[in-house]
Amino acid sequence: MPSVPFTILDETRPLTVTATVDGDAVRLAPPVLEAALGWSVKPEGLCRGAVCVPTRSRPDLVTAEGVDLAGAAALLGRPLALDVEAGAAALGASAAERARRLASLEAPDFTLADLDGRIHSLADHRGKKVLLLAYASW
Amino acid sequence: MITVALDRSADDVREYVDAARPTHPSLVDPEHRVADLYRIVNVPTGIWIDERGRIVRPNDAVFGTDTFVALHGIPSGPHLDALRAWVTEGKLPFATDDAVRAKQVLPTPEEQQARAHRALAWHLHQAGRRDAAERHFVRAGELAPHDFTIRRGSMPIRGQDPMGAEFADLYREWVAAGRPFYEPLDRP
Numbered sequence: 001m002p003s004v005p006f007t008i009l010d011e012t013r014p015l016t017v018t019a020t021v022d023g024d025a026v027r028l029a030p031p032v033l034e035a036a037l038g039w040s041v042k043p044e045g046l047c048r049g050a051v052c053v054p055t056r057s058r059p060d061l062v063t064a065e066g067v068d069l070a071g072a073a074a075l076l077g078r079p080l081a082l083d084v085e086a087g088a089a090a091l092g093a094s095a096a097e098r099a100r101r102l103a104s105l106e107a108p109d110f111t112l113a114d115l116d117g118r119i120h121s122l123a124d125h126r127g128k129k130v131l132l133l134a135y136a137s138w
Numbered sequence: 139m140i141t142v143a144l145d146r147s148a149d150d151v152r153e154y155v156d157a158a159r160p161t162h163p164s165l166v167d168p169e170h171r172v173a174d175l176y177r178i179v180n181v182p183t184g185i186w187i188d189e190r191g192r193i194v195r196p197n198d199a200v201f202g203t204d205t206f207v208a209l210h211g212i213p214s215g216p217h218l219d220a221l222r223a224w225v226t227e228g229k230l231p232f233a234t235d236d237a238v239r240a241k242q243v244l245p246t247p248e249e250q251q252a253r254a255h256r257a258l259a260w261h262l263h264q265a266g267r268r269d270a271a272e273r274h275f276v277r278a279g280e281l282a283p284h285d286f287t288i289r290r291g292s293m294p295i296r297g298q299d300p301m302g303a304e305f306a307d308l309y310r311e312w313v314a315a316g317r318p319f320y321e322p323l324d325r326p
Contacts, residue, residue: 009258011174012171012257014261077247079247079251079254081278085270088265090254090257090258092250092254092257093174093250094247095247098177099244102176102196102242102245103239103244105193105238106191107185107191107193109191110172110175112166112172113148114164114166115152115164120140120163120165122191123191125140126190129186129187129224129225130187131185132172132186133140133142133182133184134144134176134182135142135143135151135181136143136144136181136287136291137145137150137154138290
């Protein structure tokens with residue numbers, strides 16, 4: 001099966017990997033998957049750091065062609081938008097993770113540029129009261 | 139104050155920011171990272187964060203003036219008064235963390251899936267893959283039909299008028315769904 005370059009946006013961070021297109025699935029060789037996303041295939045299952053999810057219910061997850069990206073994302077509860085034809089996918093944060101974080105009431109830090117290209121983080125303002133205001137031209 | 143423009147580029151908001159001459163950071167978020175982190179589904183949205191980095195007043199529709207109050211029905215006065223009391227007296231709107239949590243609307247798997255499609259659509263648009271981008275903007279809108287940051291926010295990107303016919307349709311649909319937004323913070 002053809003090996004193609006594939007772009008994965010991991011929570012907007014762009015990565016280029018070599019993938020195999022297998023019908024409407026995209027497969028990454030285990031070392032490629034681990035290098036790109038930190039997901040590893042072990043006897044315990046699909047692992048992210050110390051946390052492993054059993055893969056017994058997904059016999060087609062790992063084949064000789066590699067690990068099914070969409071199947072792996074689903075198993076880990078991560079949303080994935082995949083476009084095989086366009087050669088790109090976007091991997092998002094799980095609802096559980098976002099919800100957990102917001103319910104903790106710890107305001108998530110972020111880093112963005114201002115209109116002059118200067119970089120700012122919410123963390124720069126620790127020690128002050130902050131009104132965070134999201135708006136748009138639309 | 140930190141303002142975050144959920145817009146394509148600094149150019150979309152430069153004239154507004156220049157006119158305001160702010161002394162606070164005016165940031166641009168074309169990838170909608172803040173929308174994702176804070177479950178922001180429309181603008182304007184205001185969130186209060188205290189000195190320890192804790193959310194003390196969660197997402198709410200807040201306006202600085204009453205210019206459009208006839209359209210949206212949310213007067214600016216109560217929030218501005220509460221804000222002033224917080225800044226000058228340290229007066230908190232909620233007595234406990236659980237009271238703050240009760241007013242949070244937390245993201246669903248469908249909303250996160252929608253955001254993934256939106257992120258992919260934006261990337262593809264910037265790569266010149268307009269047809270592919272359109273597929274994912276559409277899919278994002280199907281998954282999160284009441285997320286205006288996705289449905290209305292994508293209109294300028296896709297050559298649609300965010301004040302035009304497509305927006306009129308979206309608005310009707312939203313009203314018919316009961317105007318879902320955030321839990322009203324100043325009403326019982």
